[in-house]
Amino acid sequence: MLDTGVRQFRMAMGMVWGRRLSPRNIGLLVNDVIATIAEFGEPGEEAQEVLGGPLGSAEDRLEWANRGVNRTARRLAAKSPFYARRFAAVAADPAKLDVAGLRAIPVTTKQDLIEASADFRCSDVAPCLVTRTTGTTGRPAEVWLSRYEMELWPALGALTSVLRGELKPGDVMQVNVSSRATASTHLAATSCRLAGAMCRLLGILPPDESLDSLTQGGATLLLTVPSYLAELVHAARRRGLGPGDFRLRRVTVGGEVLSPHLAEAACQTLGVPLIEDPYSMTEVIPVTGRTCSHRHLHHDVNIGLTERLDLRTGEPAEAGALATLVITPYFPYRDCAPVFRFDTRDVVRCLPDGPLGCELAGIPATSQILGKADHLLHLGDGVVVTPRQLVDAIEALPAQPWPARYRAMADDGQLRLVLPAVAIAGIGEAAARRHLAEALGGLDVDLAIVDDDQARTLRPTRSDLRETTFASEPVLVGA
Amino acid sequence: MPATTEPISLLQQTLTEFGVLVVGVTLVISGALLYFRRVRMERPPIGTFNGRDIVILLLFISVLPFLYGYLPYWIITCLLIVTFSSALYIGYHQVLGRGWTWLGIGLLIGLNYWTSHHLMGTTAGWQLWWAELTILVGLGAISVSNLYVQGGMRLQLVAWLALGLAVYDIVFATLLPLTDQLVAGYLAHPLDPLLGMRFGIDNYGVGLGDLLVYSLFLIACYKAYGAKAARIAYGLILVMGAFVTAFIPFLGNFVDTQLDLLIPSQALFGPAAFGCYLWMKRRWGPERTMAQYLASADAAPAAPAAVPARLAPGPAPEPASEPASV
Numbered sequence: 049m050l051d052t053g054v055r056q057f058r059m060a061m062g063m064v065w066g067r068r069l070s071p072r073n074i075g076l077l078v079n080d081v082i083a084t085i086a087e088f089g090e091p092g093e094e095a096q097e098v099l100g101g102p103l104g105s106a107e108d109r110l111e112w113a114n115r116g117v118n119r120t121a122r123r124l125a126a127k128s129p130f131y132a133r134r135f136a137a138v139a140a141d142p143a144k145l146d147v148a149g150l151r152a153i154p155v156t157t158k159q160d161l162i163e164a165s166a167d168f169r170c171s172d173v174a175p176c177l178v179t180r181t182t183g184t185t186g187r188p189a190e191v192w193l194s195r196y197e198m199e200l201w202p203a204l205g206a207l208t209s210v211l212r213g214e215l216k217p218g219d220v221m222q223v224n225v226s227s228r229a230t231a232s233t234h235l236a237a238t239s240c241r242l243a244g245a246m247c248r249l250l251g252i253l254p255p256d257e258s259l260d261s262l263t264q265g266g267a268t269l270l271l272t273v274p275s276y277l278a279e280l281v282h283a284a285r286r287r288g289l290g291p292g293d294f295r296l297r298r299v300t301v302g303g304e305v306l307s308p309h310l311a312e313a314a315c316q317t318l319g320v321p322l323i324e325d326p327y328s329m330t331e332v333i334p335v336t337g338r339t340c341s342h343r344h345l346h347h348d349v350n351i352g353l354t355e356r357l358d359l360r361t362g363e364p365a366e367a368g369a370l371a372t373l374v375i376t377p378y379f380p381y382r383d384c385a386p387v388f389r390f391d392t393r394d395v396v397r398c399l400p401d402g403p404l405g406c407e408l409a410g411i412p413a414t415s416q417i418l419g420k421a422d423h424l425l426h427l428g429d430g431v432v433v434t435p436r437q438l439v440d441a442i443e444a445l446p447a448q449p450w451p452a453r454y455r456a457m458a459d460d461g462q463l464r465l466v467l468p469a470v471a472i473a474g475i476g477e478a479a480a481r482r483h484l485a486e487a488l489g490g491l492d493v494d495l496a497i498v499d500d501d502q503a504r505t506l507r508p509t510r511s512d513l514r515e516t517t518f519a520s521e522p523v524l525v526g527a
Numbered sequence: 528m529p530a531t532t533e534p535i536s537l538l539q540q541t542l543t544e545f546g547v548l549v550v551g552v553t554l555v556i557s558g559a560l561l562y563f564r565r566v567r568m569e570r571p572p573i574g575t576f577n578g579r580d581i582v583i584l585l586l587f588i589s590v591l592p593f594l595y596g597y598l599p600y601w602i603i604t605c606l607l608i609v610t611f612s613s614a615l616y617i618g619y620h621q622v623l624g625r626g627w628t629w630l631g632i633g634l635l636i637g638l639n640y641w642t643s644h645h646l647m648g649t650t651a652g653w654q655l656w657w658a659e660l661t662i663l664v665g666l667g668a669i670s671v672s673n674l675y676v677q678g679g680m681r682l683q684l685v686a687w688l689a690l691g692l693a694v695y696d697i698v699f700a701t702l703l704p705l706t707d708q709l710v711a712g713y714l715a716h717p718l719d720p721l722l723g724m725r726f727g728i729d730n731y732g733v734g735l736g737d738l739l740v741y742s743l744f745l746i747a748c749y750k751a752y753g754a755k756a757a758r759i760a761y762g763l764i765l766v767m768g769a770f771v772t773a774f775i776p777f778l779g780n781f782v783d784t785q786l787d788l789l790i791p792s793q794a795l796f797g798p799a800a801f802g803c804y805l806w807m808k809r810r811w812g813p814e815r816t817m818a819q820y821l822a823s824a825d826a827a828p829a830a831p832a833a834v835p836a837r838l839a840p841g842p843a844p845e846p847a848s849e850p851a852s853v
Binding site: 081 | 569575579583590678821
């Protein structure tokens with residue numbers, strides 16, 4: 049107990065003073081949490097404060113953010129060639145930079161990261177691993193990680209997970225994300241190791257193989273992407289599998305929009321109470337967001353700053369407006385190739401001012417991610433259709449066409465939607481049009497139907513990053 | 528005119544000491560068990576009492592006699608005020624509320640300080656001082672023992688602590704005879720960590736450290752294996768901690784350099800407690816965790832903590848193990 053107190057103190061001091069944290073110390077704290085849960089059944093009250101939050105008041109959060117921004121900016125000005133140039137170009141004094149002064153610094157785009165990847169690397173840190181983004185939005189960006197980061201993030205992740213009961217000794221986590229998502233898979237595997245859980249890294253395999261592993265391997269946790277979850281649900285239903293065939297207690301997805309209909313179907317089939325849908329992005333690791341029961345997305349305030357910038361003006365967005373998330377991970381949580389004011393282009397809607405009324409009400413929130421900014425459809429007169437609206441509407445069709453495959457465009461103020469034939473199976477085009485119009489708030493939908501073999505070309509999903517196995521693919525014979 | 532009191536025989540001393548031990552020890556360990564069953568203490572968000580804590584505790588206890596020996600009394604008194612205040616506040620603020628607890632702590636410590644300086648010339652004065660000190664020490668032992676066990680200290684660790692204190696008692700009663708100097712030197716000073724009473728010209732007492740170990744052992748047995756184990760623990764404590772401790776002067780010379788009878792009672796109790804733990808483990812298997820205990824029928828509905836824990840309280844400093852007889 050005494051040594052636990054010392055470890056907590058060390059971690060707290062590191063967070064307060066902004067010095068590098070000891071991953072080993074945090075790993076030992078994970079052991080302490082596990083021992084605490086083994087003895088008492090759960091951590092003590094206010095265990096979440098060990099993680100540094102939630103910061104109670106807006107003033108506290110602003111003070112914390114000012115210190116984090118200033119500390120990060122000073123380091124980047126001295127160590128990061130890209131940001132040294134950027135700050136100099138706008139004559140910004142990093143020593144005086146705070147949240148109020150951030151607007152003077154241009155946002156960092158993914159294009160910056162792609163074109164000048166090497167310049168993001170800080171001169172005082174040895175890179176250890178490069179990870180590539182695996183999104184479906186275009187060219188991948190590379191993010192360099194240091195050994196410190198590779199040890200720190202899983203340790204923080206494991207500590208958070210065991211404190212919240214999300215990860216326990218004896219758990220078996222099955223990971224069905226692309227094997228090229230090295231940051232994600234490394235985090236999962238190492239967090240499991242620290243928490244005394246097992247980890248099965250499968251990748252995006254043919255769904256039946258993953259289902260075999262889920263049912264026979266005793267997985268209790270599943271980490272995947274919504275589109276692959278959809279394929280698993282389809283495969284499970286086809287095979288007649290139900291809740292009794294799985295030992296799952298948690299399913300977590302990320303990286304894509306998860307529709308309520310798919311989530312509900314997955315819960316019924318896999319036998320879990322809910323599908324967790326947190327927010328994370330390779331470029332801004334380890335800053336994350338959590339979805340509450342009211343489907344708000346609550347943004348981490350302890351290890352990074354999340355700004356909501358109006359899509360049109362680039363200024364802080366008003367309540368009710370659409371905004372892009374611009375994220376700055378603080379030092380010491382990123383040290384190798386940090387980003388500063390990274391424009392994720394992930395769009396959210398700002399919530400109305402006032403109390404949130406959810407279990408995470410103390411943490412700032414927005415709507416869930418509505419899609420990428422470049423995928424918004426502007427129909428005129430201020431009408432905007434988001435990818436989330438489209439996915440929700442299409443995945444609610446009676447044919448259950450999961451994952452939603454569509455192509456959408458604005459055509460002279462009208463929404464033009466292309467769907468594969470399977471999406472409207474059983475109800476016909478007219479009924480589908482009515483369904484979609486109703487789901488999209490009365491919008492007039494110009495619907496076009498294409499053959500099913502074109503479905504994948506309409507909208508790529510992460511489940512398309514399919515990995516082959518000798519078990520599922522014909523084996524070449526001979527030379 | 529005060530009555531003249533003659534020295535009494537060893538048998539009379541022994542019987543009186545036995546009575547003091549039985550009453551004092553029984554009251555304190557029963558209070559500790561009652562508290563354990565009725566009150567749920569706040570606990571830190573993360574952390575459970577472990578083997579490293581035992582090592583640290585033993586090291587601290589080992590250093591304590593030297594501190595007592597070389598530090599000025601006023602510093603020792605200040606340390607004891609901090610120790611007792613912390614122990615009593617942690618144990619009783621959620622039962623009495625913050626205001627009443629601080630008031631009670633102030634009255635107990637203040638009265639003890641005053642009686643130490645103004646009422647020690649008469650037997651009645653001594654008895655008032657002892658009575659008031661007994662309340663203070665007893666409440667402290669109840670609080671700290673519960674802090675440890677409710678903080679996750681398992682019976683296994685209590686047994687090892689008792690064994691460690693047995694070695695400590697032997698070393699500091701024989702090889703490095705500091706204990707008798709401490710007891711004799713600090714007697715009648717404020718917050719002397721003893722529970723006892725004066726009869727005639729003799730003082731009879733038991734150290735806070737002994738009471739703490741007895742309380743720990745009893746409630747850890749109860750937590751680990753239930754009422755059946757607690758009954759065995761009661762018996763063992765009263766036999767080794769009261770009967771054998773009181774009557775062993777008939778078997779050996781325990782008179783110290785001050786001509787006081789000084790019994791290293793942990794040297795007797797520690798091995799017995801450790802053996803008892805091994806027997807219980809063999810007979811009943813693994814001990815229950817706190818969560819299992821709370822889920823069992825043995826756990827009475829407890830008064831919840833009134834105030835959520837904000838800081839992770841570390842184990843309170845444990846006063847030195849005191850001899851059974853002074």
